[in-house]
Amino acid sequence: MTLRSSDSAGDPFRRTLRFVFSQWRRQPALALAIIACVVVLTLVELLIPLLAGRLIDVVADRLADRRTSLDAAIEIFIGLAGMGAAMVALRFGLFRGIVRFTLHMMKQVAEEAFWRVQRFSTDWHANNFAGSTVRKVSRGMWAFDQLNDTLMLALLPAVSVLVLATISFGLRWPVMGLVIGVGSSAYIVFASLMALRYVAPIAQLSNRWDTRLGGTLADAITCNPVVKAFGAEVREDLRLGRVLKRWQSRTRLTWNRAVLNGSVQQALLLTIRLSVTGGVIMLWWQGQATAGDVAYVLTTYGVINGYLHNIGDHVTNVQRAVNELEELVGFHDEPLGVEDRAGAVPLRVTEGRIAFEKVGFRYPGQVRPAYTDFSLGIAAGERVGLVGHSGSGKTTFVKLVQRLYDLDAGRVLIDGQDIAGVTQTSLRRQIAIVQQEPVLFHRSLAENIAYARPDASLAAIQEAAKLAHAHDFISRLPKGYDTLVGERGVKLSGGERQRVALARAFLADAPILILDEATSSLDSESEALIQQAMERLMRGRTTLVIAHRLSTVRQLDRILVFDDGRIVEQGDHDTLIARPGGLYRRLVERQMGGSSSLMVA
Structure with missing residues (x-):
């Protein structure tokens, strides 16, 4: 069965899954170990109903010697205990493995996405909300957690149980194997099509509005000083309200479709359950099944039903995780814009x-x-x-x-x-550059000044600050050079931000200097002092x-x-x-x- 979200979205869906499996191939030994562990755990889970059925036959056989029956029951009990212990051990190892596997993958994709975003062109950053970009990376990273859990801990065991149970039933009762195999397969196909063709398209639209919502929030919060300056809080409230209204309508439609999908699946599962129950009763009536066989079939179907019951949710979760990954995967398809040439020196x-x-x-x-x-x-x-x-x-x-x-x-x-x-x-x-509107990190003043030379000593940082006439105002702050400046330097005045940026340029000590009206935010007295310092800075340097x-x-x-x-x-x-x-x-x-x-x- 080929999973497709829709005709138009099929290619992104497959591309995203290829990306996921390429990440799996980076840890091949661990991936194979997890898969093997799941299959063995599933096999053990199916053997337990078989032993339980045999136990019922043993204790229900009134013609057998009681001592012999007791010995057989004890052997079965020991087998059940051993399998239970094996399941606990296998489950522990499986989850330890999946934790290591997924966390390594999440770390890796986040690092690679950040690496690319940092190197995208200036135009790309100008045309994309920072808040939306952050949300795409973080949401895509966490989508791997859901996707790996769903594929490895839900869908793989479900398929394994279905295949092994169908084979087991079919070898003894071909009709029962047919009922289980055909009924379950038809249910999986239907549940998958409903999830991918009916729920997924609207879920993709909902995700896009979720991203837009994040961008709208980030845009308004980042520009809060401008909002306050123009008394525009109500205007921004209304703007967010319009976005939230569209987001709400799309999300409501997604959830309503999911509810309808779940109800239809419940009806199908009930039909399969009744078919299996009726079939095993008929086999018992015809003398082809013992009481233990009836217990075995019903218990095994209980296991199958447990997996089938959520199969639609699992497929939906896969689709949702893939949708959330699409935007992150898109970063890998996006050209960097400006790249180092092969052999760059x-x-x-x-x-x-x-x-x-x-x-x-x-x-x-x-x-x-x-x-x-x-x-x-x-x-x-x-x-x-x-x-x-x-x-x-x-x-x-x-x-x-x-x-x-x-x-x-x-x-x-x-x-x-x-x-x-x-x-x-x-x-x-x-190249050292001082921009007209300096951008500072939400880090300490010392870190901001030393950004061009992170190994610079505090004495060198302070000397650069003195040359930029920033040392005095920094020294008056309660934490001095350890003071955090706020997002984009919002805690500092325009003139103070400019002096910090100048200090950064002094410390960089680069042979080429670019000044984009570097004194525009300074008062007249400070400007005169800065001009003198800049004259010294420009000597011997090519300056634009x-x-x-x-x-x-x-x-x-x-x-x-x-x-x-x-x-x-x-x-x-x-x-x-x-x-x-x-x-x-x-x-x-x-x-x-x-x-x-x-x-x-």
């Missing part, structure tokens, strides 16, 4: 020269290219400002230097090395400064003026401000209220 930076050679680049999903045949050279140690309107190409420039995207044409070189041929880790370790406030680029060696993916002007501040009608001059005049003379050094 570490980047070696000795000077810090940067060169763009005939670069062509277009963002995924966009028709218009960001760069066409773009070429530029930046000398080692040169301090360069990048200015221009929003969308002009200055942010794209620094993203390509970090190789956050692959090029459509041309090359980006650092010290003559094509960055597409070096490892991404080695490339980004040579994305400037929104043009006052920050006055002292740089060169200013590149971007417009529509091209450099339309370049030179130092004095040269550009003196150019009548120039774009840079117009930008300065707009910021200074029309008086460019204020900006002349």
Whole structure:
């Protein structure tokens, strides 16, 4: 029987099961041991009713010698006790094995999913809710627990019991074997089709809304400061309420279908039970079965019924677990976006020269290219400002230097090395970046500052903080450098977050420095102090400064003026401000209220 959730979902279902079995093959010895243990345990479970039937025959035989009957009964009792002990031991070993097997698998798939998510493209992360991603990974990881338990501890024993019982009955009473085999097989097929074709499709939709619910909650909670700033709590309540209403309707339909499915299965099981009971009574009446045989058949069917009773639930659980795994398995089908090439080598930076050679680049999903045949050279140690309107190409420039995207044409070189041929880790370790809106981990201030150099001493961390003028405010905190900063640094002010990010860049001590308006959140006094420190930091380093406030680029060696993916002007501040009608001059005049003379050094 081929398990399918629906015609449209069959391929994802099979792909997910192939993924699961590929994980099983990573622990082949343990998987085979678990399967063998289940089969033996099932065989023992079926032998117990057989011995119980023989015991009834022995004690019911009034013509036999009582002493002989007692000896036979004792032997059967010892056999039952031995089998009971064997079942306890086998069950203990089975569950110890499944615990080890499943936990190792859960750990492995979570690590691999996290590895891929960390390496997905910048666009992927921009287009996916962090909360939904976390839910997909955690839900998929726990789905392995349910799936392994269902397949190994429920479905495998059920199939084993059915096959062994059908063979056992069929060898002695062919008609009874036929009733058990055909009836049970028909029930399994029906229960599976109901679970997969009737319940599963709506369950998949319910799962999607469950994921969306998690994303909606995470989005609102993460952005709670914005919600509070605009007094939008009620608006977010209503937004969540709309999502919850759709989730509720889909989940209600899923549960109602499951209830109907269960009721139909109960009716089918009753039919099979009555057929077996009537059949064994007929065999007894015809003299083909003893009282012990009747007890054996009814007891054995009780075992079979126990497994069949939940077979539909087991198939549903498999489907549900597979549905919950589909999104995690999807991570393995998702291209990483930017990958290290085969044979990639570490980047070696000795000077810090940067060169763009005939670069062509277009963002995924966009028709218009960001760069066409773009070429530029930046000398080692040169301090360069990048200015221009929003969308002009200055942010794209620094993203390509970090190789956050692959090029459509041309090359980006650092010290003559094509960055597409070096490892991404080695490339980004040579670049320190301070973003306009710094992102901090919910970890201690010391850990955040030392993120680029986790082995840095506390003294080095404190020195970097002093250079960034962060040491004083950190020292005033009750726990100092051990203070947790909250999710994304929410416990700190904007200026404090910026100083921590600057301290991180100081400590990184990288040969290439990128500053994305790194003083934008500072007050005037702090900005002046930071500018002095940054002047020291930039010495001897190739520095790219994305400037929104043009006052920050006055002292740089060169200013590149971007417009529509091209450099339309370049030179130092004095040269550009003196150019009548120039774009840079117009930008300065707009910021200074029309008086460019204020900006002349």
